[in-house]
Amino acid sequence: MIKNLTIGLCGLPNSGKSTFLKLVTNIDNAIAPHMFSTLESKEGIAFVCSQNLRSLHTLTKTEKLVMPYLKFIDVPGLIQGAHQGQGLGNEFLSYLRGCKAIFLIARNFFDIQVPSVNIVIDPLNDIITILTEIIFADKAIIDKSINKLLKEHNKDNKKIIEILGELAQELDMAVEHLSNNNLDKVNFLQFSRFNDVLKDFNLLVTKKWFLLINGLKYDLSLLENLFIKTYNLDLKWELDLLQENGDVDNINKFLYDLALSLELIEFFTFNNLITQGWFTAKNSMIADILPMIHSDFVKSFKIAEVVSLDDFLRCGSWEACRQEKVIRLKGRNSFVENNDIIFIKI
Numbered sequence: 001m002i003k004n005l006t007i008g009l010c011g012l013p014n015s016g017k018s019t020f021l022k023l024v025t026n027i028d029n030a031i032a033p034h035m036f037s038t039l040e041s042k043e044g045i046a047f048v049c050s051q052n053l054r055s056l057h058t059l060t061k062t063e064k065l066v067m068p069y070l071k072f073i074d075v076p077g078l079i080q081g082a083h084q085g086q087g088l089g090n091e092f093l094s095y096l097r098g099c100k101a102i103f104l105i106a107r108n109f110f111d112i113q114v115p116s117v118n119i120v121i122d123p124l125n126d127i128i129t130i131l132t133e134i135i136f137a138d139k140a141i142i143d144k145s146i147n148k149l150l151k152e153h154n155k156d157n158k159k160i161i162e163i164l165g166e167l168a169q170e171l172d173m174a175v176e177h178l179s180n181n182n183l184d185k186v187n188f189l190q191f192s193r194f195n196d197v198l199k200d201f202n203l204l205v206t207k208k209w210f211l212l213i214n215g216l217k218y219d220l221s222l223l224e225n226l227f228i229k230t231y232n233l234d235l236k237w238e239l240d241l242l243q244e245n246g247d248v249d250n251i252n253k254f255l256y257d258l259a260l261s262l263e264l265i266e267f268f269t270f271n272n273l274i275t276q277g278w279f280t281a282k283n284s285m286i287a288d289i290l291p292m293i294h295s296d297f298v299k300s301f302k303i304a305e306v307v308s309l310d311d312f313l314r315c316g317s318w319e320a321c322r323q324e325k326v327i328r329l330k331g332r333n334s335f336v337e338n339n340d341i342i343f344i345k346i
């Protein structure tokens with residue numbers, strides 16, 4: 001089941017976070033060429049129309065098409081020294097702590113109208129600043145937690161104190177490498193291995209980190225061990241294009257790719273009125289998706305009839321799928337696969 005799928009936006013002021021939220025969600029958002037134009041957190045829903053959902057809809061031709069979505073949260077920009085109270089961003093890190101993944105937006109555009117924190121536009125430098133601040137903020141939590149646990153004099157705490165200590169040491173090393181520009185030595189992605197055992201501490205470094213370079217093309221090869229996936233878009237250009245001709249193809253492709261990188265899969269349902277796409281975590285079982293579709297299904301479920309999208313598109317109708325014997329029956333404990341079309345029988 002998908003729990004807590006919000007993706008947090010993180011970056012220096014004027015890097016394009018609010019522009020990104022506007023682009024993917026089309027909600028009114030404070031976008032302005034001055035720093036700290038975002039003063040509070042803001043959530044937005046980005047609907048994702050995959051090519052697969054569109055193909056299915058061309059066959060079902062239902063009046064309604066309902067798309068799955070990703071949720072984003074925009075917060076004020078972080079600046080260097082945030083962990084010591086500089087700027088606004090640090091106060092908002094708690095919003096990012098509630099997210100499953102973080103999207104770091106780094107600026108790679110020059111625009112005299114849009115001041116930047118540093119005089120030279122250098123995404124690498126911005127990434128180093130942000131990651132360093134994130135590490136400092138987490139280190140503060142780790143140090144406090146270790147002290148608190150030590151004071152409890154409980155031998156059951158020994159293991160967790162050790163793990164926190166191990167991570168703290170690795171974070172110290174990472175800060176040193178970052179300050180020396182030795183990005184290839186910072187295995188930021190590795191911190192996610194602590195995610196399960198340290199989940200109660202809501203650390204940021206253990207989350208899934210993604211990067212978006214906003215603006216000109218940038219060589220991303222240096223950043224492979226820092227982020228699960230890196231993207232390069234010109235957000236303003238994309239937003240202008242969207243507002244001019246309403247073309248959402250590029251954005252949809254990007255969002256769908258992001259969903260798969262977040263280890264989601266898409267499945268479909270349809271009836272006479274509605275064709276719907278849904279995201280669920282990879283390795284979800286039929287039992288996990290029942291309450292998403294209808295709370296009544298949890299009790300009344302008998303069996304699921306399942307056809308792959310490819311088979312459905314080839315056969316052309318559910319009836320034809322039946323004749324071709326491509327309908328599979330799945331019980332509660334069967335896995336849902338990407339692009340399954342599912343009919344729940346009650």
Ligand SMILES: Nc1nc2c(ncn2[C@@H]2O[C@H](COP(=O)(O)OP(=O)(O)OP(=O)(O)O)[C@@H](O)[C@H]2O)c(=O)[nH]1
Binds near residue numbers: 012019215
């Ligand atoms: N030239 C250019 N301008 C951009 C681009 N992306 C964003 N901008 C502009 O940069 C300014 C700041 O963008 P925002 O999206 O508000 O930046 P932010 O990261 O939310 O900023 P804060 O909320 O202050 O942290 C706006 O005037 C945008 O129109 C881009 O790719 N190129």
Ligand SMILES: [Mg+2]
Binds near residue numbers: 074077
């Ligand atoms: Mg903003």
